[in-house]
């Protein structure tokens with residue numbers, strides 16, 4: 001079938017590439033002409049494993065075309081996918097400016113029988129508005145709208161699309177359902193056909209639930225620190241119960257990214273508009289914000305008072321998660337800010353996100369590799385669980401650092417191993433090894449066991 005995808009960001013580009021891989025003829029449109037030029041040169045503007053290769057394979061097969069010309073892209077389209085951004089307004093509600101612009105532009109080129117499918121994450125009622133905006137623009141209603149929310153994760157977006165766990169079709173009529181079925185035809189998956197309102201709300205509910213799991217395990221981790229329990233072992237124990245499940249129970253510095261922070265906020269606003277005051281989701285956000293603060297405070301144990309002045313602090317990991325260059329709402333922003341405000345000199349390294357960091361954090365000193373970042377550092381924070389960091393030679397790490405202090409915001413190292421190696425090591429919610437400081441031979445100014453509760 002002929003498909004037009006509007007927006008070539010993380011969702012639009014991945015959808016366009018994957019639907020062309022499935023055999024559809026796909027036009028991808030963006031109003032950012034630099035992006036379109038780059039794509040036409042065969043360069044993906046985002047880092048996503050396998051994306052550039054699959055994109056070029058389908059470009060060469062002429063199944064995938066990038067253009068800034070919406071009219072041309074829509075000319076023969078059966079399905080038009082909207083995949084533009086829905087960032088947060090100041091009050092947390094979803095900003096629909098891009099959606100409205102696109103709807104009006106679609107109305108200028110639409111032909112009877114076309115189906116407009118929203119992939120962007122939008123508040124309930126948005127597809128009705130899209131229908132209204134298109135109608136006002138084209139003067140008729142001989143088209144269908146549908147909500148097909150996107151559930152891909154960055155870092156595994158191709159796999160998540162080609163092998164999706166479910167496809168949700170929020171439809172208003174049989175035409176929209178048949179178009180969505182044909183679009184997804186080669187994919188073996190669970191298909192749920194429902195109302196547009198349910199599909200729209202399901203996306204927010206899914207993200208709010210996943211964020212809740214993370215904040216829940218982070219709270220449990222904080223309790224673990226007080227009672228001397230180990231959150232990773234605990235997560236395994238509770239995760240073996242199929243009613244709970246093992247995923248999204250990784251404690252750490254909290255969630256970031258372009259979705260959870262903005263979608264939890266938007267969901268709160270959606271509920272408010274519907275006359276319901278959400279209780280759980282605001283608490284999830286609060287725990288997430290607190291989690292970053294707790295991590296940086298851990299350094300106070302080592303360097304009290306004006307504890308960071310003239311200290312050199314290394315950061316490993318700037319992306320909000322591994323296998324992406326995306327830094328949107330990354331915990332790194334808050335951690336770096338905090339350390340710099342305390343007078344520390346911060347030097348960071350990320351295997352992929354450094355180019356983004358140069359743009360988004362121009363003041364931040366960037367290292368070319370982890371060795372350069374940790375060289376002569378008084379402490380190291382791990383903020384992203386890249387495989388590269390898990391494989392770090394701990395002997396080399398210790399030799400390079402001025403003080404062997406590691407605060408691990410992603411629990412990537414083994415606490416006992418770190419202790420044996422003579423590190424001062426703290427992580428999130430893991431058993432505190434009682435004599436972890438004794439091996440440092442007085443290298444550190446301050447020794448205490450802050451997490452053990454006095455009984």
Ligand SMILES: NC(=O)c1ccc[n+]([C@@H]2O[C@H](COP(=O)([O-])OP(=O)(O)OC[C@H]3O[C@@H](n4cnc5c(N)ncnc54)[C@H](O)[C@@H]3O)[C@@H](O)[C@H]2O)c1
Nearest residue numbers: 007008009010011030031032083084085086098120121150
């Ligand atoms: N990033 C994810 O992992 C993810 C996953 C699921 C859902 N979503 C949702 O999908 C939507 C898109 O997210 P994203 O991360 O891909 O955003 P993005 O910012 O990476 O990409 C959006 C693209 O749309 C383009 N655009 C904006 N207005 C346009 C217009 N009028 N015409 C043509 N192009 C236009 C922008 O230039 C940009 O390239 C959001 O609603 C988001 O919440 C994102």
Ligand SMILES: O=c1ccn([C@@H]2O[C@H](COP(=O)(O)OP(=O)(O)O[C@H]3O[C@H](CO)[C@@H](O)[C@H](O)[C@H]3O)[C@@H](O)[C@H]2O)c(=O)[nH]1
Nearest residue numbers: 150151152153154214248249250254255256257259320321
């Ligand atoms: O156990 C966990 C799992 C994740 N995270 C963090 O949570 C954030 C989000 O991770 P993840 O969900 O893997 O990445 P996203 O690409 O943001 O994907 C989420 O947001 C997308 C946009 O809506 C949805 O499509 C996906 O289904 C949903 O998982 C990251 O900072 C992770 O480090 C944790 O701290 N602990």
